[in-house]
Amino acid sequence: MSPSPVQNWTHGAVLLDGGRTRFALWAPDARYVSVELADGQSLPMLPQADGWFLIHAHCPAGSRYRYRIDEQLLVPDPASRAQDGDVHGPSLVVDPQAYHWQHPDWRGRPWHEAVIYELHVGLMGGYRAVHQALPGLVELGVSAIELMPLAEFPGPRNWGYDGVLPYAPEASYGSPEELKALIDTAHGLGLAVILDVVYNHFGPDGNYLAHYARRFFRDDLHTPWGAAINFRQRPVREFFIDNALMWLLEYRFDGLRLDAVHAIDSPDFLQELALRVRQAMPEGRQVWLNLENEHNQASLLQQGFDAQWNDDAHNALHVLLTGETEAYYADFAEQPTQQLARCLSQGFAFQGHADRHGRVRGEPSGHLPPSAFVLFLQNHDQIGNRAFGERLNQLAPPQALHAATALLLLSPMIPLLFMGDEVAAQEPFLFFTSHQGPLAEAVREGRRNEFAAFSAFADSQQRQRIPDPNAAATFHASRPQGQSALAAQTRALYRQLLHLRQRQLLPRLPGTCFLQAQVLAEGALSACWRLGDDSLLHIDLNLSAHRVEIEPQAAAELWFEHPPHSQAQRCQGWLPGFSVVVQLQPATSPTATDGERP
Secondary structure, eight states, X not given: OOOOOOOOOSSEEEEOGGGEEEEEEEOTTOSOEEEEETTSOEEEOEEXXXXXXEEEEEOOXXXXXXXXXXXXXXXXXXXXXXXXXXXXXXXXXXXXXXXXXXXXXXXXXXXXXXXXXXXXXXXXXXXXXXXXXXXXXXXXXXXXXXXXXXXXXXXXXXXXXXXXXXXXXXXXXXXXXXXXXXXXXXXXXXXXXXXXXXXXXXXXXXXOHHHHOGGGEEEEEEETTEEEEOTTSHHHXXXXXXXXXXXXXXXXXXXXXXXXXXXXXXXXXXXXHHHHHHHHSOTTOOOEEEEOOTXXXXXXXXXXXXXXXXXXXXXXXXXXXXXXXXXXXXXXXXXXXXXXXXXXXXXXXXXXXXXXXXXXXXXXXXXXXXXXXXXXXXXXXXHHTSTTOOOGGXXXXXXXXXXXXXXXXXXXXXXXXXXXXGGTXXXXXXXXXXXXXXXXXXXXXXXXXXXXXXGGGOSHHHHTTSOOTTSHHHHHTTOOOOOSTTHHHHHHHHHHHHHXXXXXXXXXXXXXXXXXEEEEETTEEEEEEEOTTSOEEEEEEEOXXXXXXXXXXXTOEEEEEESOOOHHHHHTTEEOSSEXXXXXXXXXXXXXXXXXXX
């Protein structure tokens, strides 16, 4: 069994030979820094150029330590590899080679094979509980799991986007070795593992960087979460690039999903990160890099990144399925079918188009392959950012949702499921934290005030009904049980579609390109893609209650239809309400080879 690679990380505590550890802290505003050990020792760090402090000391794995700034402030290591308790407590020296890998030869999977299952480790019960759920996900047809952020956050309950120690896996979920065992077991089952990372902000509790490294942040630029991170500083860039490399090389994650990169005002940092990641990977290693990016910068998807979460397609589908048009759905209120058609034929809906505020957003994306876009019907944001966390199966007509599910799982885009989708979970996914004191009150009121613009919550008394994010009951109510009457039926549908994708679509996906999508009527469209073997994939989708006329596909092989209807209906050119038909036109058909690729 090969050991984990040892890297000379720029920041933090790096275990050396003989029980020695190198401690490095970038503290340009500090005059004096020491390492304070649990046994009472105080080790003065030596000042270096450009604000660095450094020391080599005898500190074996498991040693507890903190930094003391200017003989006053006692802080955890911002690059802590593990915490002894919560974010304000001591950091731990970690041995990266303590875990012995059972599947050291795993090299990952090609991106086009990805079927992603997003999950929250805490709601599933920690790393060990996720470990136990893996065989069932493989049987379902999932090929990758995506873990919501693990960076150490304050308290035991959080979505993960309030993390303040990006190098330390959340201690309440288990140990670093248990996380590695989870990834190792997944690899043995053929599952890739993606981690959601947050490089655009730190959480509000437990981040001490501004006390001794003000240059870590910008005074002239703010995000919704506070001062923007200052990627113009080289130590700041290295902090996050090393973090990405740590997860990929030391923990052997198969990919990263970068949260809200539109809040990173340094596109060249993203390009550098992607380049450094690609250069660091051993030959033959498959690593996936995905983005969440409201700016729809298609150019980044040709600069080292594999794909972007396609919020545009989700928003159009949500409006068509539910009729909701408030808040960010307002941009899709007038022409949701046309916008969905643009997504299915070109990638993004907004490609330089103006939103409802007149702001131009996005870049042309039709030249990219469909696999550059991650498609989903819901995810943690789209459920959890609702006041009561309702899931789509509680908001949309069942037959329409089944039809949309077929589009999700059989289109050439990369499908993403959220935990509980596959069993029509009735439990909500609510926004939860475990903040204390004034911060808890601020988060509670801030959460409720977010919905003041919604007609259902215009009155302040109505907003008081919104669950308190800090209440333990809010967290426990969000655990999907999968015990509804629809659970078995929904799981069977997902399994059928995913196994069809694996058998029929997967071998044809490399080389796939967009062709066209035609609006048939409001809520109905017909989309077509040219697959890698020159066959044509047709999906006719009707999310309205009315039947619509479609053009029959000559010599096409029927892959899937819901609900089942007679061949005579298809031949007569009618698509019933709330239905979908998926067909393949082989390359040998004269019609399939006519015309040119876009």
